[in-house]
Amino acid sequence: MNNGNEVLQAPQRPRRFSERELAKAYVEIVPSSGILLQCKLCSEVWSPNIQRGGKLPRGYWKCPRHCNV
Numbered sequence: 001m002n003n004g005n006e007v008l009q010a011p012q013r014p015r016r017f018s019e020r021e022l023a024k025a026y027v028e029i030v031p032s033s034g035i036l037l038q039c040k041l042c043s044e045v046w047s048p049n050i051q052r053g054g055k056l057p058r059g060y061w062k063c064p065r066h067c068n069v
C-alpha cells in the first residue's frame, strides 16, 4: 500500500464530483472510462452508479474495500 515512509493524510469526504475533491479521498476517475472510479490505495475500480439526472448516490466515492473511510 505504501512504502512506510510516506505518511498518508486521513481521507476526506469529497464535496463534489471533481478530480481534485476525489483525490482527497484517494479516489481518481479512470481515464476515458466515463465514470468509473479507482481507489488509489488498493487499485479497486468501481462504478459510482450515477442516478437519473446525474445524481450521485451517498458514499459513491467510497472504495468497496473501505480503504478510504
Ligand SMILES: [Zn+2]
Pocket (backbone or CB within 6 Å): 039, 040, 041, 042, 043, 044, 063, 064, 065, 066, 067, 068
Ligand atoms: Zn481501496
